[in-house]
Amino acid sequence: MSGRGRGPARQEKARGGAHEPEEMILVVGPPAHGGHCVARPQGEPEGRVVFVRHALPGETVRARITARTSKMWRADAVEALTASPDRVEPVWPEAGPGGVGGGELSHVALPAQRTWKRWVLADCLRRIGGPEVAEAVLALPFSTPPGGVPVEPMPCETAAETAEDPRVRALAGTGTRTRVELAIGDDGAPGMHAFRSATILPVRDLPLAVPAIRDLGLTTRGSWRRRLARARRVQAVAPSAGAPVVIVDGTVLSASGRPLSRQRVDESVDASGLGLGELRYTVRADAFWQVHRDAPRALVEAVTRAALGDEAGGAGASGAGRPGGPRVLELYSGSGLLTLPLALLGGEVISLEGSERAVRDADRNLRPAPRARLMAGRVTGASVTELGRSFSPGGDGRADVVVLDPPRQGAGRDVIEAIVGVGPARVVLVACDPAALARDVGSLLRGGYRLEGLRALDMFPHTHHFETIAVLQRP
Numbered sequence: 098m099s100g101r102g103r104g105p106a107r108q109e110k111a112r113g114g115a116h117e118p119e120e121m122i123l124v125v126g127p128p129a130h131g132g133h134c135v136a137r138p139q140g141e142p143e144g145r146v147v148f149v150r151h152a153l154p155g156e157t158v159r160a161r162i163t164a165r166t167s168k169m170w171r172a173d174a175v176e177a178l179t180a181s182p183d184r185v186e187p188v189w190p191e192a193g194p195g196g197v198g199g200g201e202l203s204h205v206a207l208p209a210q211r212t213w214k215r216w217v218l219a220d221c222l223r224r225i226g227g228p229e230v231a232e233a234v235l236a237l238p239f240s241t242p243p244g245g246v247p248v249e250p251m252p253c254e255t256a257a258e259t260a261e262d263p264r265v266r267a268l269a270g271t272g273t274r275t276r277v278e279l280a281i282g283d284d285g286a287p288g289m290h291a292f293r294s295a296t297i298l299p300v301r302d303l304p305l306a307v308p309a310i311r312d313l314g315l316t317t318r319g320s321w322r323r324r325l326a327r328a329r330r331v332q333a334v335a336p337s338a339g340a341p342v343v344i345v346d347g348t349v350l351s352a353s354g355r356p357l358s359r360q361r362v363d364e365s366v367d368a369s370g371l372g373l374g375e376l377r378y379t380v381r382a383d384a385f386w387q388v389h390r391d392a393p394r395a396l397v398e399a400v401t402r403a404a405l406g407d408e409a410g411g412a413g414a415s416g417a418g419r420p421g422g423p424r425v426l427e428l429y430s431g432s433g434l435l436t437l438p439l440a441l442l443g444g445e446v447i448s449l450e451g452s453e454r455a456v457r458d459a460d461r462n463l464r465p466a467p468r469a470r471l472m473a474g475r476v477t478g479a480s481v482t483e484l485g486r487s488f489s490p491g492g493d494g495r496a497d498v499v500v501l502d503p504p505r506q507g508a509g510r511d512v513i514e515a516i517v518g519v520g521p522a523r524v525v526l527v528a529c530d531p532a533a534l535a536r537d538v539g540s541l542l543r544g545g546y547r548l549e550g551l552r553a554l555d556m557f558p559h560t561h562h563f564e565t566i567a568v569l570q571r572p
């Protein structure tokens with residue numbers, strides 16, 4: 098093990114007092130948000146909760162305590178004494194007990210990972226969103242108790258899970274990440290952070306990465322290991338339209354380690370389902386881009402249909418009947434992944450994004466849709482209120498649809514209240530965190546919106562993360 102840096106962001110001590118155990122036998126309860134299951138050990142102080150990773154609901158496990166606070170302990174299951182039928186040989190042992198973060202469900206069969214995520218979604222909607230959100234979700238067609246909606250696999254997972262060859266089925270959910278980040282330990286070895294820790298553990302294998310990244314040999318080849326030994330931050334990027342690149346402390350290198358003058362990569366997204374053919378994008382190599390290889394296409398289709406309805410070949414248009422299509426305000430728009438199809442199929446589009454570099458990329462990417470207005474600036478209550486009312490004269494100049502894809506913490510109350518104040522007919526909310534989703538949907542319901550649809554997409558197999566898309570309509 099090698100270490101560097103400051104220590105965990107939130108300090109939790111692993112060692113207990115003289116009479117506190119280092120290991121315990123636990124009967125494991127349901128999964129909770131964050132990639133662990135909840136256990137309530139018998140004979141422990143009333144209400145003590147242990148968050149156990151690397152376990153499955155219903156299992157009895159021997160667990161090693163990894164952190165203690167006054168309210169809860171954390172533990173890693175190191176042995177399943179009675180194993181769940183959903184337990185499988187982990188596809189990434191280095192992310193197992195005591196290992197790196199980012200592959201915490203790799204011991205769970207893929208369909209059971211989606212059941213796990215469905216349960217977590219339902220739990221967040223109920224506990225964090227409150228009864229109003231829980232009821233709204235239960236009223237949706239696909240929802241069944243305890244709430245939540247099915248978590249849908251990405252197309253390449255469906256293909257692998259239904260393959261005849263058991264070896265292909267066993268590897269379902271691997272080989273899908275087009276972006277990987279490595280840290281370099283004090284000993285110069287490439288690795289990743291241990292769970293909730295600044296400690297860097299060496300890794301040999303990157304099974305979740307697409308083959309183009311694995312084949313680079315960043316963690317195994319001597320030439321790369323020598324080159325990376327003094328680096329701090331290493332990113333590997335496998336764009337959909339071009340060769341992979343490696344970014345070492347900001348310098349973009351080819352697969353053979355040669356510095357490249359071009360700082361950008363090309364992405365192409367099949368939008369034939371929307372009648373748009375191939376969408377082309379160029380983005381800075383280190384810019385945000387959806388990580389799962391099927392994610393750009395899935396999001397483009399799902400969000401464009403949800404936002405534009407009939408105009409995008411779907412049902413239930415919002416702003417329908419307006420000449421030229423609905424007016425769309427898009428918040429947190431990045432390099433324009435969603436802006437482009439919205440602008441090609443919708444009416445007027447205004448987007449707002451905080452990163453100026455991303456807006457410069459979006460500006461090029463939106464050349465086929467020159468009427469889109471791309472704004473750089475923070476999404477705040479004030480900026481939403483202003484932009485939401487600044488569409489061309491005609492009607493009342495307000496947005497018909499607001500699309501938002503905020504970072505993990507969600508949009509927050511101020512921004513949602515400003516959206517409610519603008520009063521679009523439809524809001525399409527993309528969220529990568531179910532707790533933030535529950536909060537933001539709750540604020541929209543309290544603002545008078547009705548939940549019309551909710552989809553959950555498994556864009557991060559073998560981790561506890563997933564993406565959700567909520568559609569809300571003003572009655």
Ligand SMILES: C[S@@+](CC[C@H](N)C(=O)[O-])C[C@H]1O[C@@H](n2cnc3c(N)ncnc32)[C@H](O)[C@@H]1O
Pocket residue numbers: 385386387429430431432433434435449450451452455474475476477502503504
């Ligand atoms: C989840 S990404 C979505 C980007 C885009 N929809 C996509 O799929 O590629 C969130 C984006 O929000 C931007 N962002 C984060 N906080 C922001 C803020 N307060 N104001 C404006 N943009 C912000 C980030 O730079 C990032 O591009």
